[in-house]
Structures are given as structure tokens and as C-alpha cells.
Amino acid sequence: MTDRYPAPPEGFADFVTARSAALLRSAWLLTGDAGRAEDLLQTVLAGAWRRWSTVVAAGHPEAYLRRALFTTYVSWWRRRWRAEFPAATPPEDTGPSDLARESADRDAVRRALARLSRQQRAIVVLRYVEDPPWNGPPRCWAVRRTR
Template sequence: MLVDDEAGFREFVAARLGRLSRIAFLLTGDHHAAEDLVQVTLVKVARHWRRVTRAGAPDAYVRRALYHEHVSSWRARRRLEMTTADPPDRAGGRDESAEAVRRIVLRDALARLAPGQRAVIVLRYFEDLSEADTADALGCSVGSVKSQTHHALARLRAIAPELAELIEDAEVSA
């Protein structure tokens, strides 16, 4: 891996690794696949780090590269994603059984969405991107983002009625 500004790249990764890992987990539904996705994406980004930083928006570039790498790997394998029974870890030591169940239901519901719909939901509601920023990250139009969001929320409502309150909150904030 050739990185012109290795220190700058290391700082970028150290500051954003947690967020990138969460995005990758939400996209893949699996911790190991998420780790692989982040690693492969960062290796590819490192090769072009000088160009990425010159463009002035490394966060957007890496987020877009992460999404595109996910779609590419999904298409290449043409396999169904497998979910696990383990909810994501969370620090704090308090009883989070209701939250854990909700996370499992949400993860399973996200896994049943088409990859594009899943990406739109992750970017819009977990990354809190605007419709325009989501469209830019996905390389599509704002109208496509709106349409995919509408269809994804309808699908979530149908497959996971127990998430109705969460979906209503998402629609209100949109």
C-alpha cells in the first residue's frame, strides 16, 4: 500500500473507524463481513489518498467507496446475507433486553431489504445524510433516493410491524 500522506491517512482512519464500522455493519448485517468491507475499502482508498484529500471531501469519498465496495462484493458473490442471533455489543452494563430485541428485529428487517433500499435507509437515518448527500454518495438522483426511501419504509412496515414507532419517527424526520 502506497500512501503519500501516511500520517494523515492514519489520523483519518483512527478518527472515523468506529463510524465506518457501524455503517459497514448496517450494510452487511454481519460483524466479520463489516470488518472485511471496511478493510478492503480503506486499502483501496489508501492507494488514492492524495487525490482524495485534494478533492476536499474525504468523508464523502470513503462513504461512497464503502457503499460501492459493498454492492460490488454482493453482486460478485450473488449470495444471500446470513444474519446471526447475536445483537451488536453495547457498553454500559445495563439491562438492554428490549433494545437488544429491537436491534435484532431491525437488523433482520434491514437484511430483507434490497441492497439499494438498505443503503438508502442506512445513509438517510443512521448516518443522518440529506437526500442530496445520499444521492451523491450512491451516485443516483434525489428522486431515486426519495423513491427508494418510500419503498424501503413500506417494506419495513410490512415485514417488521413491531418497528412501526421507529418507522414513523423516520418518516417524520424526513
């Protein structure tokens, strides 16, 4: 941190340390790409930084961030984001190695998700990954929309 930047607001750094890995995972499911997932998360975190006291006052920073992640993703129409990846060739037979199979699985899921529309992908991730019906009452969606 240099003098050019103000210190992060109280609690922000701790929140990022604790929760950014989980948020990044959601961002990856949405974007299907590590670089763009980081981009998306950075954007959302930057917004939260600027409004951190409001975010905290709303009662559940993670819920705020997750909502921002999805809405930003759905509405982000910058040119480079339009570069969706169409179906590539299926992965080659990766043999018996678990690691290889895992990576092929990841790839298959990523490419299958990439064929959905942006809105459909967000809906699938929200309904079945973030808040799966078998997981009982949701923990982090209990906050009203604050915008």
C-alpha cells in the same frame, strides 16, 4: 508495520483512528454482520490508501470513504456476499433487562434490513441514518463525486 509494507501516506493513520468507528457502524447497518462489516470497511480503506492523495485533494476524505462504502457494498457480488441471512426465528422474550432488550432490538433491525434488497438497504441507510432529514444540512455529503 514491517519492511514489506510501505508506511501509510500522510494523514491516513490519523483518519483511520478518528473515523473508522463511525464508518464501521455504517458498514454494520449495511451488512448486518460484524465480520462482513469489517471486511467491507477494510476493502474501502485499502482502496483509499492507494489513492490517498487524490482522496485528500477531493477535499473531504470521509465523504469519499462513505461513498465508497455504499458503492462497494451495492456492487459487491462476490460469492460469500451473496449469503444473505434470511429471516431467522424472532428473538425470544428477553425479559425486563435493558441490555437484553437492546440486543433484541439490534437483532430485529438487522434481520428486518436483511430482508430488503441490497439497493433498498443502502438507500434506507443513506437517507434515514447517514443523512436524516431532521438533521439539518448535511455535513459530509457536500462533495461532488470524484470518480
